[in-house]
Every structure is written in structure tokens, then in C-alpha cells.
Amino acid sequence: MDNIYQPDLMEVVETQQQTSDVKLVKLRFRDPDRAKQFSFRVGQFGIFSAFGYGESTFNICSSSNWKDHIEFCFRRVGRVTEGLWRLEPGDTMGFRGPYGNGYPMEEWRGKDLIFLGGGIAMPPIRCAVWKALENRQEFGNISVVYGARTTGDLVFKDELDEWARRERTRIVQCVDPGGETPDWKGEVGFVPSVFERAKIAAGANSIVLVIGPPIMIKVTMKLLTAMGVPAGNVYTSLENRMKCGVGKCGRCNAGPAYVCKDGPVFSIEQLNAIPLDY
Amino acid sequence: MSEIIAQDALRACVSEWLAAGKCVAGPRQVSWNRVLYSYLKKPEELLLDSEARPVNSIKEFFFPKHEKLYGYKIEGNDVRLAETAEALPEQVILGGRPCDAAALPILDHVFNWDYKDSQYNARRAAATIVTIACATHDDACFCTSVGLAPTAESGSDALLVPFGDGSYEVRCLTEKGKALFAGKTEQSDKTAPAHAGPEKKIDAAKVEAFARDHFEDPFWKEHALACLGCGVCAYNCPTCHCFDIVDEGNAAGGERARNWDSCQFSLFTQHASGHNPRASQFNRQRQRVYHKFRIYPEKFGETLCTGCGACTRNCPAGLGILGIATEISHG
Numbered sequence: 001m002d003n004i005y006q007p008d009l010m011e012v013v014e015t016q017q018q019t020s021d022v023k024l025v026k027l028r029f030r031d032p033d034r035a036k037q038f039s040f041r042v043g044q045f046g047i048f049s050a051f052g053y054g055e056s057t058f059n060i061c062s063s064s065n066w067k068d069h070i071e072f073c074f075r076r077v078g079r080v081t082e083g084l085w086r087l088e089p090g091d092t093m094g095f096r097g098p099y100g101n102g103y104p105m106e107e108w109r110g111k112d113l114i115f116l117g118g119g120i121a122m123p124p125i126r127c128a129v130w131k132a133l134e135n136r137q138e139f140g141n142i143s144v145v146y147g148a149r150t151t152g153d154l155v156f157k158d159e160l161d162e163w164a165r166r167e168r169t170r171i172v173q174c175v176d177p178g179g180e181t182p183d184w185k186g187e188v189g190f191v192p193s194v195f196e197r198a199k200i201a202a203g204a205n206s207i208v209l210v211i212g213p214p215i216m217i218k219v220t221m222k223l224l225t226a227m228g229v230p231a232g233n234v235y236t237s238l239e240n241r242m243k244c245g246v247g248k249c250g251r252c253n254a255g256p257a258y259v260c261k262d263g264p265v266f267s268i269e270q271l272n273a274i275p276l277d278y
Numbered sequence: 279m280s281e282i283i284a285q286d287a288l289r290a291c292v293s294e295w296l297a298a299g300k301c302v303a304g305p306r307q308v309s310w311n312r313v314l315y316s317y318l319k320k321p322e323e324l325l326l327d328s329e330a331r332p333v334n335s336i337k338e339f340f341f342p343k344h345e346k347l348y349g350y351k352i353e354g355n356d357v358r359l360a361e362t363a364e365a366l367p368e369q370v371i372l373g374g375r376p377c378d379a380a381a382l383p384i385l386d387h388v389f390n391w392d393y394k395d396s397q398y399n400a401r402r403a404a405a406t407i408v409t410i411a412c413a414t415h416d417d418a419c420f421c422t423s424v425g426l427a428p429t430a431e432s433g434s435d436a437l438l439v440p441f442g443d444g445s446y447e448v449r450c451l452t453e454k455g456k457a458l459f460a461g462k463t464e465q466s467d468k469t470a471p472a473h474a475g476p477e478k479k480i481d482a483a484k485v486e487a488f489a490r491d492h493f494e495d496p497f498w499k500e501h502a503l504a505c506l507g508c509g510v511c512a513y514n515c516p517t518c519h520c521f522d523i524v525d526e527g528n529a530a531g532g533e534r535a536r537n538w539d540s541c542q543f544s545l546f547t548q549h550a551s552g553h554n555p556r557a558s559q560f561n562r563q564r565q566r567v568y569h570k571f572r573i574y575p576e577k578f579g580e581t582l583c584t585g586c587g588a589c590t591r592n593c594p595a596g597l598g599i600l601g602i603a604t605e606i607s608h609g
Contacts, residue, residue, distance in 0.1 A: 004393045005347040005523065005534070009357055051350050051357050052532060054525040056550075077550045092357040213553060240555065241547050243523045243539075246393040250520035251539070251546055253565075254555070255493070256573050261392070275493040277565075278555050 004246055007049055007094030008034055012087045013069050018155040021076045022120065023085060024061075027093060028069045040064050041102030042127040043237060043265045047245045048072055049094035053083025057242045059264075060098060061123035063130035070095075073123040073155065099245040100264045103128050103209070103235065111233075112140035114200060114208045116220060118147045118191050121211035122155050124237045128209060133166055143170045143200045147191040150179035172198045192219045202227045208234045214278065221268055231269040238264050238278050254278040280470075281448040281463035283438070285326055288446070291462055292321035295370050303339055304373040305332045315339075315374065324373065328413040328440060333592060335516035336374040337381060340401045341389075343538050347397070347523070351531040369405040370458065377421050377586035379409045379433035381516030387578045388519055406454045409434040413442065415476045418587030420600055423480045426584055428473040439470035446470065480603040482571060482581050488606045489572040493564070497609075501602055502563030504595040509540035511566065511589035511598060517582045518566075520546070541565045567602055 010027040017023050025048075029035035042064050049055040062071035076085045087093055105128065113132055117125045125144070132139050144163065148154045154173065164171040174187035174194040187194045191212065202208065206229050210220045217236055224234055240252040240259040252259040255274035257266070271278075283291075295302050301317055305325040308314045315332045318324055349360040386402070389395040412419075412428035421427060431437055436455030438446035447470035448463045450456040488495075512518040522539040526532050539546060542562050548554040556562050574582035583599055590598030 002394075002396055003348060003361060004395060005536075006359060006361070009359065049525075049534075051352055052525055052527045052529060055523055055534070075550070081550070090355045092352075092355055094357075213551075239549060241549055243521065247391060248388055248393070248395060248519070248521075249523070249536075249539070250541065250569070253569070253573060255568075256576055277493075277561075 005096070005244070007047070007055075007096045010093050010095045012089050012091045012093055014089055015087060018073065019153050022073065022153075022155050023076070024071055024073045024155075025084065025087065025093075026062075026069045026071050027095065030092065040070075040098035042105065042131045043103035043124065044098035044100050045245070045264055046070075046072065046095050046097030046099065047242070048074075048084065049096075050080060050083030050087060051092070051094065054080040055094070055096075055243070056080040056084070057245065059124035059127065059237065061127045063127055063134060065131065065134050073120075073126075075120050096245060099260055101262070103265055105131060108132075108207045109138045110140065111205055111207045112202070113142045114195075114202055114206055115142075115144040115146075116191055116195055116208065116210040116212070117145075118212045118216065119149065119153060120155070122146060124211055125209060126156055126159065129163060133163065133169075136167070140205070141168050141170070141201075142166075143172070143198075145172045145174065145191055145195045145198060145200070147174040147176065147187075147189075147194060148179070149176045151175050151181050151184050153179070170198075170200065172200075190216075192216060192223060195220070196223055202229050204228055204230065204233075206233060210234060210236055214276065217268070217271075231272060232267050234268040235265055236268065236271070238266060240264075240278055280466050280468060281450070281459070282441075282445050282466045282468070283448050283459070283463045284445040287462065288326070288438075289321040289324060291459075292318065292324055292370075292372065296321070300368045300370055302370045302372060303336070304371070305330060315371075315378075326373065326410075328410075331375075331416070331591075333588070334514055335381065335586070335588065336371050336378045336407075337385065337516050337519070339369060339371050339405060340382065340398055341385065341519060341521075344535060345397065346533045346535050349531065349533040350527070352527075352529060366400050366404045369401070370408060371405055372408045374407065374409050375412055375586065376409050376428060376430040376432070376434065376437070377419075377426060377584040378516050379407050380426055380430055380584045382407065382433040384517050384574075384578075384580060384582060384584070385519055387580075391577070406435045406458050407433060408436045408438065408455070408458065410446070411437055411439040411470075411473065412475065413440050413473050415473070416587070416591070418590040418598070418600055419476045419585065420479045420587060421585035422475045423478050423603075424482055424581050424583055424585040428475040439472070441468070441470050479600065479607075481607040482583075482603075485567070485571040485603045485606045486575055489564075489568045493568075497605075498564040499560045501605060502560035502597070505542065505559045505563050505597055506595050507542050507544065507559050507562065508594065509542045510592050510594065512540035512542060513538060514588040514592050516584055516586055516588070517570070541569070563597070563602075567599065570599065571603070
């Protein structure tokens with residue numbers, strides 16, 4: 001019997017605590033044949049599980065070029081993430097996927113890429129940034145504006161520094177007002193306004209990936225429209241709550257769109273055509 | 279020519295099926311004021327009364343309220359998965375109404391588009407559906423508004439049409455239905471009268487257009503604030519199919535199971551961050567109408583509603599699809 005809800009068993013290879021409540025987990029298929037046959041597109045998601053606690057949905061935040069293992073990153077907020085938080089190298093966990101559509105990065109070739117995200121929105125941006133950097137000649141300038149509430153909430157700090165050293169990249173880090181420390185060298189403000197202040201060139205040849213709450217997307221889209229970036233060039237990844245991941249359990253729809261099947265990646269042009277139900 | 283069967287002979291069939299190890303479910307008086315579709319232990323328990331209307335639907339025999347998806351054992355670092363290998367017994371679902379049976383082909387689409395749900399399909403394959411055509415209807419019935427009728431055949435393996443004298447015309451619709459009643463019926467030259475059913479009450483196309491074009495209309499708030507969010511509409515609905523997946527276990531092992539869920543509950547869509555796309559009850563009532571008349575039809579070309587009226591009949595706040603859809607159709 002082919003059970004679509006049954007996960008692959010994964011070995012936890014490594015865990016990295018990113019902040020006081022955010023962890024990155026690296027995992028590998030226990031079955032080597034499954035590992036060989038597995039592939040995914042950046043932007044796709046998986047259903048990750050801690051046995052005895054439950055399943056939860058996260059973006060696969062590693063680059064699809066990395067064949068040795070996959071990664072996901074989460075904030076500890078409830079029962080399932082408490083179970084995931086307790087996992088240690090060598091432990092077994094569950095994974096189902098990959099699900100959803102992923103970023104259309106082939107269509108992004110030859111364009112400048114701008115990534116805007118806040119807090120825990122970094123993982124679904126990070127996989128695309130690595131993928132772009134690994135195929136550097138295919139893309140124009142790469143800019144990232146990343147913000148968190150406080151300096152202690154920034155994730156992937158080492159990687160942000162590493163990206164900044166690459167050619168034709170610009171990384172702007174910011175924290176919300178009041179979230180800075182005396183030695184903070186980055187910007188202070190919210191992501192859309194920091195993006196505006198940073199004067200990152202954007203126009204018809206730019207692709208923007210903006211991940212955050214609906215209000216952040218709305219404010220950012222206003223700025224981008226003024227700069228001449230069409231809504232079809234601006235993408236986001238929706239985070240509607242899911243259970244099955246395969247279009248059955250009936251909870252992730254945003255209007256007529258099933259986020260698990262039609263998304264999670266949508267252009268703002270697509271989102272403009274559906275009701276605000278996300 | 280037609281095939282007929284008397285109630286006594288039908289009860290004798292139930293005895294025979296039970297004796298052969300089949301599970302037989304049908305309308306049963308479970309308490310003084312309540313009739314439910316449930317498994318029968320004896321043929322006398324089968325309630326053959328066209329006025330008696332079970333509160334639930336027959337979907338639970340294919341999509342149970344609680345179902346183990348797989349088990350697991352945790353041993354140190356290791357986890358072993360155990361599939362649910364229990365063989366499903368053959369089932370006869372007897373005495374459902376045509377609006378119950380018509381929900382099954384609708385659910386088949388959900389459980390089989392792209393990814394196929396093997397447990398649901400196994401239960402479907404192991405069951406024979408024997409439906410009894412309606413001889414009466416009540417104020418909440420509106421099957422004729424969504425393309426069905428008291429003698430609709432969709433989803434049934436055999437349809438029994440009552441003569442009103444305690445016997446039925448047996449219309450075998452599939453091989454399964456024929457096999458079940460082979461040698462059990464008598465030939466007759468009578469055919470059973472068809473009950474006309476309720477007059478047409480709602481216009482599904484109008485409801486679809488309204489759901490599509492009036493998502494932000496104050497109508498939803500005006501008509502849904504009375505909703506208590508109890509979910510009874512979804513639980514008794516033959517087509518509602520939303521579910522949750524949960525772990526029931528401890529450090530040694532356990533199972534991952536699915537339980538019925540409902541879009542009427544606030545936690546249904548709440549993100550871990552606290553953000554909730556459907557933060558108030560009217561958003562959630564709108565979702566139920568929107569799913570039935572807009573989302574599902576767009577994907578599968580049918581309405582996710584069979585006009586059974588269960589949500590309207592059972593709602594403690596006097597809501598339900600019929601009232602809302604009637605307002606939209608005539609508003």
C-alpha cells in the first residue's frame with residue numbers, strides 16, 4: 001500500500017542554534033536509494049516531523065545543488081517545534097516532500113535579483129540566494145535587505161557576511177527601532193523603508209522576492225510600483241497553515257488557490273487576482 | 279419488468295451479510311431521540327422508516343472521524359514505521375439517502391487528484407452502497423437545486439425505490455450491486471413511483487458568482503455573526519472533508535492519525551506567528567460557502583454540496599447553506 005502520508009525517515013546530521021529560539025537542522029535520508037533519487041526546486045517546502053510530537057510545514061532552505069543533505073530552519077513556538085528543537089545529531093525524524101511549485105529561477109536569468117525579508121522569512125530567501133550565487137554568471141546584481149526585531153533575532157549572520165564578500169552583491173541588514181545594540185553597524189528601521197533608504201536600483205529588469213506579512217508586501221509593492229517594477233516580477237512565498245501538503249485537508253487555500261499545490265510561490269500579479277485570504 | 283424485494287427479505291439479506299462476516303451499516307435508533315448511520319449487530323436494528331433521518335452522513339464509513347495513518351516505534355535514535363496493514367472487511371452501507379451517496383464521487387475527486395489516498399480508496403473498494411430513494415422530504419431538503427433528485431443514482435451501487443407498502447423496487451446500478459442482490463429479488467411488472475422532491479430553492483450558479491465577485495461584501499458579516507463556530511455543519515455534511523493530522527504517542531512510540539476538522543474553528547488557519555487569515559467567524563462561514571460553490575466547482579466541475587440540508591437542520595444558530603444560498607439566490 002502506497003501511503004502518501006508516510007514520511008521518509010531522516011537522520012539528523014547537525015543542528016545549529018541561530019538565535020535564542022531559532023534552529024537550523026541538517027538532515028539526510030536514512031535510505032541511500034531514496035537520497036540518490038531525491039531532488040527538489042528551491043522554494044519548495046516539506047512537512048517535517050518529530051515523532052511523538054507531530055508534523056509541521058517548512059521551506060527547504062538549502063540550495064537544490066547540495067546533494068549531501070537538506071536543511072530547514074524553524075522558530076520554537078509550539079508543540080511540534082518543541083519536539084524538533086530537542087532533536088540531536090544521530091536522531092531520526094520524518095520528512096515528506098518536496099511539495100509545491102518553487103521559484104521560477106530559470107525565468108529570472110539575466111535579471112537583477114532583490115531579496116527582502118524579515119525575521120524568520122530568511123530561510124525561504126536563503127535557498128534562492130545560494131542557488132543564485134552558485135550560478136552567479138546567470139544573474140545581474142544581487143541585493144538582500146534583511147531585518148529582524150533585534151540584533152539577537154538575525155539568522156544566518158555568517159552567511160550574510162559571506163554573501164557580502166561576493167562580486168556584485170549588496171547586503172543590507174537592519175533591526176527594528178529599539179532593537180539595536182551600541183555596537184550595531186547596520187541600519188535601524190523596517191525592511192521596506194530601509195530598502196527605500198538604501199537606494200537599491202530597481203526597475204523593469206529586476207526580480208524581487210519579498211517575504212513577510214501581508215502589510216509588508218503591500219507597502220513594498222507600492223515602492224516597487226513607483227520604481228517601475230511590474231507586479232509580475234515580484235514574488236512571495238505564502239505561509240498558510242497546512243496539514244497534508246497534497247491538496248486534501250482543505251485548510252491552506254487563499255481564495256481559490258491551494259497554497260500547497262498552486263503555491264507556495266506566487267507573483268504579486270497572481271495574488272492581486274485572488275482575495276486577501278492569507 | 280423490474281426486480282422487487284420486501285422489507286423482510288431485505289432484513290434476511292442483512293442477516294446473511296452479517297453471517298458472512300461483512301460489516302453492515304445503516305440507519306439505527308441509537309437513543310430515544312437520535313437516529314445515526316452506524317454499524318448494525320442484528321438485522322432488527324435497521325430502521326426502515328422514510329421519515330427518520332439520520333443526523334450524520336455515510337462519509338464516515340470511508341473517511342472515519344479518527345483514522346490511524348501509520349504507527350511508529352521509537353528505540354533510542356531509531357524510528358521504525360509500521361503501516362496499517364489491517365485488512366478491511368467488506369462493507370455494505372444500506373439505507374443511505376441519494377444525497378449521501380452522491381457525495382462519494384465528489385469526495386473521490388478530492389482524495390485522488392494528483393496524490394492518491396490509498397486508505398480512502400481501500401475503504402471505497404471494499405464497500406457496496408445500497409441507497410433508499412426518498413419518499414418524503416422536509417423544509418431543509420434542496421437536492422433538486424444542485425442537480426440531484428430523490429431517485430438520484432450517483433454514488434450508489436443499488437438503489438431501492440419504495441413502493442410505500444413495505445417493498446422496494448431494486449435498481450442494480452453496478453456489478454457490485456448486481457452481485458449483492460443476485461437471487462434475492464423477485465421479478466415484477468410494477469415500477470415504483472418516483473417522489474418529486476423539494477421545489478428548486480437556490481441557484482448554485484448565482485451563489486458561485488456572488489462568492490467570486492463579492493468576497494468583501496458586508497453580506498457575509500450580516501449573515502454569519504450568529505455562527506457559534508461549533509462545526510456541526512461540517513461534521514454532518516456528506517461532502518465536507520477537512521482534516522487534521524496529529525501525533526498520538528509518547529517516547530516509546532505511537533501513531534500518526536487524521537481527525538476530522540472544520541473550517542469553522544479559529545485555530546484551523548491560525549499561523550504559528552499568531553496571524554490568522556480568517557480571524558473572525560464570518561470569514562470562516564464565508565469560506566464554507568466559498569469552498570462549496572466556488573473553489574470545488576472550479577477544480578472539479580461540480581458543486582461541493584448535495585442539498586441534503588444537514589447543516590441547516592442541525593445548526594444550533596439557525597444558519598446553514600440553504601439559508602445563505604437562498605438569500606443570495608433571491609437577493
